[in-house]
Amino acid sequence: MSLLLALLLAAMPEAGPEYLPEGPAARWLTVTRGGVPRARLVVMTRAVAIRETGPKETVARFGETYDFSPSFLAVRQGEPTEIEFWNLQPDDLHDVFVIAEDQSVLVHLRLPPLSKIVYTFTFHRPGLYAYVCGLHAPEMAGQILVLPEEKE
Numbered sequence: 001m002s003l004l005l006a007l008l009l010a011a012m013p014e015a016g017p018e019y020l021p022e023g024p025a026a027r028w029l030t031v032t033r034g035g036v037p038r039a040r041l042v043v044m045t046r047a048v049a050i051r052e053t054g055p056k057e058t059v060a061r062f063g064e065t066y067d068f069s070p071s072f073l074a075v076r077q078g079e080p081t082e083i084e085f086w087n088l089q090p091d092d093l094h095d096v097f098v099i100a101e102d103q104s105v106l107v108h109l110r111l112p113p114l115s116k117i118v119y120t121f122t123f124h125r126p127g128l129y130a131y132v133c134g135l136h137a138p139e140m141a142g143q144i145l146v147l148p149e150e151k152e
């Protein structure tokens with residue numbers, strides 16, 4: 001993670017409003033509900049070390065830690081891809097920011113305890129994007145590699 005991204009995350013409000021890409025952000029990414037996706041992916045939230053189940057020493061040293069599983073996705077430019085996020089924790093709020101290569105924040109979605117949210121993501125530019133939980137950054141994060149559109 002870049003220093004710029006780390007600084008950006010540190011400045012994020014913990015409970016800001018949800019938003020989908022609009023204006024300049026829509027040049028990177030379109031996010032819709034429904035549609036006919038070409039690919040489907042599920043990303044789950046995982047408790048790595050938490051107060052309830054420990055290990056106690058790890059929680060004492062690092063605080064409660066979570067991650068996204070998987071933390072790396074590859075999608076194809078221009079191909080509608082359904083991504084379903086599952087929050088497996090009964091008592092922890094997570095959220096999802098999607099961030100472009102130029103560090104612009106494209107999306108913010110809330111992921112309440114024991115919920116699934118599903119959207120169709122269509123990335124318009126190849127490159128490397130990040131997805132991050134603003135409440136558990138920097139460790140709860142992943143990358144999305146957008147492969148260039150296949151030329152016929």
Ligand SMILES: [Cu+2]
Nearest residue numbers: 094133135136
């Ligand atoms: Cu989180």
